[in-house]
Amino acid sequence: MPILCVQGIQGSVGNSTVVANVARLLQELNQDVLVFDLNPNNLLRLHFNMDWQNPVGWASHITHKKPWYQAAFKCEQGVQFIPFGTLDYTEYEHLIHEVIYENWLSQQLENLNFPASKWIILNTSNELNTLSVQALNACNMIIRVCTPDLSCLSQLVNSIQSNYINSRPELSDKAFFLINKLSAVSQLENDLSLVFKNLMQKKLIPVNVHDDENIKEAFAFKSTVSLYASKSAATKELRSLAIWLLTQFNVQSS
Amino acid sequence: MEYENNDVKALCKNSNIDPINYKEIKESETITKIKKKWPLLDQILLINNQPFIQRTK
Amino acid sequence: MRDSIYFNESNDSYVEQVVNSILVNSNLIENWLSFKNDILSDKSTRISTFIASLIYLITFLLLTEENRLRVPYILKHYYPHINFDTVNGWDILRFFLQSIWLITVRTSIVKKTIDDNIALTVRILAFIKAALYSPFKKTTHFIRLKTDQFDKSHSINEDNYQNDFHPFAYVLLIIFIASISVTIPFTIYAQAIFSFLLWIVAVLAYPIVGQISRLVLITLSLTISSRYLWWRYSETINIDSSIDTFFGIVLIFAETYTWIILFLGFFQSVWPLERKPKTLPENTNQWPSVDIFIPTYNEALDIVKITTLAAINIDWPKEKLHIYILDDGNRPQFKEFCEQVNVGYLTRSDNIGAKAGNINQALTVTNGEYVTIFDCDHIPVRSFLQVTMGSFLAEKKLALLQTPHHFYSPDPFERNLNTFKKTPNENSLFYGVVQAGNDLWNAAFFCGSCAVLKRAPLLEVGGIAVETVTEDAHTALNLHRKGYHSAYLNIIQASGHATESLSAHIGQRIRWARGMAQVFRIDNPLLGPGLSLSQRLCYLNAMLHFFGGVPRLIFLLAPLGFLVFHSFSIYASGIEILLYALPAIIHSSITSAYMQGRYRHSFWAEIYETVLAWYIAYPTTVALFNPKIGSFNVTAKGGLIKDSFFDLTISKPYLFLIGLNLVGIGFAIFRYIYGPTHEDLTVSINLVWTLYNLIVLGGAISVAQESRQVRSEHRIEINTEVLLRKESGHLLTALMIDFSNSGLGLKFDSTAFTILKNEKLHVIIPRGDREFIFPIRAININNNSLSVVFDNLNLNQQLELVKCTYSRSDAWCSWDNYYNIDKPLSSLISILAVGFHGYVILAKKLPKPILKPFLIALHSKSFIQSLLPVNIVSHQY
The missing domain is CATH 2.40.10.220 (predicted glycosyltransferase like domains)
Structure with a gap:
């Protein structure tokens, strides 16, 4: 069962966008996909046309003593997603410290008893907490999303998250980097993307996702880019990313 | 540093010769130039370059 | 999923299926409309619509819906010469002929694409075809196995070849055997049987790729053409009358020249060396330093700029690569550009010695271990040095490495004859076969650009040679004389802009021809120290090649000797001439086609050489007698031919030659009707020869019709x-x-x-x-x-x-891939077409009343042509 953990090097690198779009494109390649939003910002659901006001999510279900897996939805196009839900501060603290015991995530995933062909994509917050650490350990591949700028490079080379992953070979071995939101017109970003390639070498996913207005507009339409603008460069790049994932897990697209 | 030398590979394949051990020199020079251009970049890479590469390899 | 019923999915009987589908399938009319839209435009005639509806009904009864939808595309694809909008009776003939042609000739295409039923027929036909060929196949297969073994154990590359040619040991023996088979006089029947047997061997050897068949074909061709020449010298010279003697000697001179060129050509490319790049040391510190020279005189900055930027992009350690623009034009904006991109800018106070002098001057102020020269419009790729330089480190005596000259734009021949990327151009034989052949004999020439030279040997021979106008070949000769090696690497690592106009192209060739004649006089490769026999022969061939003008003109006029003056320049009966000359011609074409492979298509050389013949005949002859006469002219490049026009000045000599040959035809008809009957065969031979000359001359006329260039910059x-x-x-x-x-x-x-x-x-x-x-x-x-x-x-x-x-x-x-393997017959047909086109061009220049019958003839020709099957792109539907 391919379990991906998608985590930004820092905030606002377009983490949820990548997760939603890749899930959608994998599903277009006839894969069975479930996305699991572990990020308290609860944005992922919006890509799948869920009502902004709707507070439902796995975390809120747990808080309200309901089975968390009942918060699963299926979007029109067939991607299954589990939103995080709306919590207040105390509820969140309670969830993190009281409810989520050690290996909670891997046990829950095991209990779900999915077929081996099922893709699970964990949308993970960039901050290290119980949830994100469990996600990093439970998955078979980490995708670390970065934007080609110096703050990202700085975080990449030295931050709590990077040091945590880099000091654990079992994590750093399965970690790959994705350059997102590469602005073609910026000289600095072009220079930095070369530096990133130089640093990451084979660990860099060989697909650049450019900063395409279509992605932002697709989100404004509460949709994914392959639906909103199927011929755009963004769709093509994200599809290449999905195909790269298939090859990494040796899955034949049918 | 390793670069994609797809064009050289294609050349060798098309000309029916064994792959040559091609060295990408211009791009390596570009990296040096880029580092000089942006001081913060130079600083970050100066300190952490080596261990980072070892870790990620 | 469509709502229709698929025949193959149903268990009903066929008739029921059809009836059902008509009843059930309410889309019948809609499908017809889409079918009609696919095959016809809205301008179609009623008959066309009717025929289309018939086709639709037939397809409806016979094919599944999926296949039916493809029918319009298939029809348009396989019958591109039929306009379905305006079908007439002739189109039925066209359809019929094309179908037969597709099924019998282009089986490979059809097999892949058409329905199973038809494919079965195709397979049967292919089987019959294979059965007819199989007796030969078995034999050739056996020989192929044997020769493959030989080739494997005898493959030559630069590592294992031994460049010691022991003439006396082998040559004496060979001369002994050869002289027997060449000199023995045969009766006519014996000659016929001998030629036939040799021809059988050649036909068997031709399809086998490998060194053995190459040698076999060369031997056969040399034997048979030597026999011809021997026969000519020993039996056919007529010294009875002075006019016969004159024509006889002139013709035998041209034939001897051709035989020598044939022999030298075979020798030169007997075993082309497939040199591979050598690996450079891992440590770039051990890589040598290289200077890149880009000499320019009057070319525009835009042209030089691209070359310079490409040179900057070459992957070689920065501190070991120095680029210099050698500007003989002393232009300030060049200097400014060089400063901007940080490359060297060199000028000099005089322009003595043109390009050679320019480079020699630069040699005095630079100091890289190697010198690379690019003409200012030869754009190198980034791997140029890493591909070439390894050879120098591996071979210490190597002083010169040449790579092919390649042109991304069409030369005047290619543009005016519309053969760009279809037929190999004039260059490709030289760079594809001749240079690689030279390389075996350590005689690869320097071609002035896209080459690397080692500085020390170059200085030792006094830099680039300035005594002649082909400084490149002369410099290579000087290096070879000093015992240095040269190499040729057949990998395109630079590309340039071809000469734009025919006149410029001819101008360039005149310079080469004159220069080679000069070297032949001043520094004859047969004489002087330092060269091996094989090197001498290779140089000799390169130089003699440019003396081909006079013999070519002789051949163009030779039949007139008999037709007009009734002179028996070959003193023999017609049947004898046929039995000696034809086998020689056939064998040399077979062998040349084999050796030239995809680098030149048969008969095209006739056009190239005919166009040049007149223009190089004079300068080479002059230079032979007085090598000092003649000045250097730079080839203008990058000009734009805005409107198509006919270059009358260039084609005048050819019009003259055509006129003479037409007179010859007149005489031939006269002699055929009024001459004695026993001369009929001789008249026919000369008539065919004259017609052939006229075709080739027509080709020369076609080339002179300069077609318009759409853009100044080639895309x-x-x-x-x-x-x-x-x-x-x-x-x-x-x-x-x-x-x-x-x-x-x-x-x-x-x-x-x-x-x-x-x-x-x-x-x-x-x-x-x-x-x-x-x-x-x-x-x-x-x-x-x-x-x-x-x-x-x-x-x-x-x-x-x-x-x-x-x-x-x-x-x-990937440019080589555009060219297919030579097919001599189809080449001949294209030459015919090109030659014919030349006369169409001429006919259009005639005054109206004379023009009219020609136009009618032309129309009837294009009408007949329109009935013939046309080739289709192999593309799957």
Whole structure:
């Protein structure tokens, strides 16, 4: 069962966008996909046309003593997603410290008893907490999303998250980097993307996702880019990313 | 540093010769130039370059 | 899923199926409309519509819906010469002929694409075809196995070949055997049987790839043509009358020349060396330092700029690579440009010695261990030095390494005859076969550009030779005389702009011819120290080749000796001439076709050489007697032929020759009717010869019709995925299909995005791990095609553009693939067409009343041609 953990090097690198779009494109390649939003910002659901006001999510279900897996939805196009839900501060603290015991995530995933062909994509917050650490350990591949700028490079080379992953070979071995939101017109970003390639070498996913207005507009339409603008460069790049994932897990697209 | 030398590979394949051990020199020079251009970049890479590469390899 | 019923899925009987489908399938009419739209436009005639409806009904009864939908496309694809909108009776004939041709000749295409039932017929036909050939196949297969073993154990490359040619040991023996088979007099019947047997062997050997058949074919061809020459000398010279003697000697001179060229040519490319690049040391510190010279005199900065930027992009350690522009024009804007891009700018106070002098001057002020020379319009790829330099480190005596000259634009022959990328050009034989053949004998020549020279040996011979106007070949000769080695690497690592006009092209060849004649006089390769016999022969061939003008003119006029003057220049009966000459001609064509492979197609050389013959005949003869006469002229490049025109000045000599040959035809008819009957065969032979001459001369006329050039900058094909960025920030994918210095041709999906004329965009071109962005402006949008121009690129962007385009090391390597293996017969047909076209051009220049019958003849010819089957692109539907 391919379990991906998608985590930004820092905030606002377009983490949820990548997760939603890749899930959608994998599903277009006839894969069975479930996305699991572990990020308290609860944005992922919006890509799948869920009502902004709707507070439902796995975390809120747990808080309200309901089975968390009942918060699963299926979007029109067939991607299954589990939103995080709306919590207040105390509820969140309670969830993190009281409810989520050690290996909670891997046990829950095991209990779900999915077929081996099922893709699970964990949308993970960039901050290290119980949830994100469990996600990093439970998955078979980490995708670390970065934007080609110096703050990202700085975080990449030295931050709590990077040091945590880099000091654990079992994590750093399965970690790959994705350059997102590469602005073609910026000289600095072009220079930095070369530096990133130089640093990451084979660990860099060989697909650049450019900063395409279509992605932002697709989100404004509460949709994914392959639906909103199927011929755009963004769709093509994200599809290449999905195909790269298939090859990494040796899955034949049918 | 390793670069994609797809064009050289294609050349060798098309000309029916064994792959040559091609060295990408211009791009390596570009990296040096880029580092000089942006001081913060130079600083970050100066300190952490080596261990980072070892870790990620 | 469509609502129709698929026949193969139903268990009903066939009739029931049909009836059912008509009843059930309510889409019958709708399908017909879509079928009609696919096959006809709205301008179709009633008859066409009727025939289309018949076809539709037939397909409806016989094919599944899926296949039925493909029928219009299949029809249009396989019958491209039929306009379905205006079908007439002749089209039925066309359809019939094309079908037969498709099923019998183009079986391979049809087999892949047409329905199973038809494919079965095809397979049966293919089986019959194979059965007819199989007796030969078995034999050739056996021989192939044997020769493969030989080739494997005897493959020659630069590592294992031994360049010691022991003439006396072998040659004496060979001469002994050969002289017997050449000199023994035969009766006519014996000669006929002998030629036939040799021909059988040649036909058997021809399909086998390998060194053995090459040697067999060469031996056969040499034997039979030597027999011919021996026979000519020993039996056919008529010294009874002075006019016969005169014509006889003139003709036998030309024939002897041809025999020598044939012999030397076979010797030269008997075993082409397939040299491979050598690996450079891992440590770049051990790589030698290289100077790149780009000599220029009056070429525009735009041309030199691209070459310079490409030279800057060459992957070689910065501190070991120095680029110099050698400007004999002393132009300030060149100096400014050199300072901007940080390359050396060298000038001198005089222009003595033209390009050679320019380089020699530069040699005095530079100091790299190696010197690379690029003509200012030869753009190198980035791997140029890493591919070439290893050979020097592996072979200490190596002083010169030449790579092919390649042109991305059509030369005048290719442009005016429309053979660009279809038929190999004049160059490709030299760089594909001759130079590789020379390399075996350590006699690869220097060709002035795209070559690396080692400085120390070059200085030892006094730099580039200045005594002659072909400084390149002469310099190589000097190096060889000092015992240095040369090499030829047949990998295209630079590309240039071909000469634009026929007159410029001829001008360049005149210079080469004159220069070679000068070297022949001043520094004859047969004499003087330092050369091996094989090197002498290779140089001799290169030089004699340019003396071909006079013999060629003799052949063009020879039949007139008999037809007009009734002189028996070959004193023999017609049947004897046929039995001796024809086998010689056939064998030399078979062997040449075999050796030249895909680098030259048979008979095209006739046109190249005929066009040049008149122009090189005079200068070579003059230079032979007085090598000092003659000045250096620079070839103008990059000019634009705005309107197509007929170059009358250039073609005058050919019009004259055509006139003479037409007179010859008149005489032939006269002699056939009124002459004695026993001369009929001789008359016919001379008539055929004259007709052949007329065809070739017609080809020369075709070349002189300069066709218009659409653009000043040639667009070079490429196939790369790029991104387009609109000002709004939207990105879309596109396909870059061609590029030039000023713009790009792109394909994009116009249904998903609109791009307006003059809209400003950015194009993002990837190269390896990097991508480069360039500002562009849309100038022409036509459906999915988009033409853009670059919007004021700065110098750095221009450098990056060159990096993404010209500098890619595989930029030119697939060009050989355009050319197919030579098929002598189809070559002959294309030569016929080209020759005929020449007369069409001439006919159009005639006054109207005379023109009219010609036009009628022309129309009838094109009508008949329209009935013939046409070739189709093998593309699957």
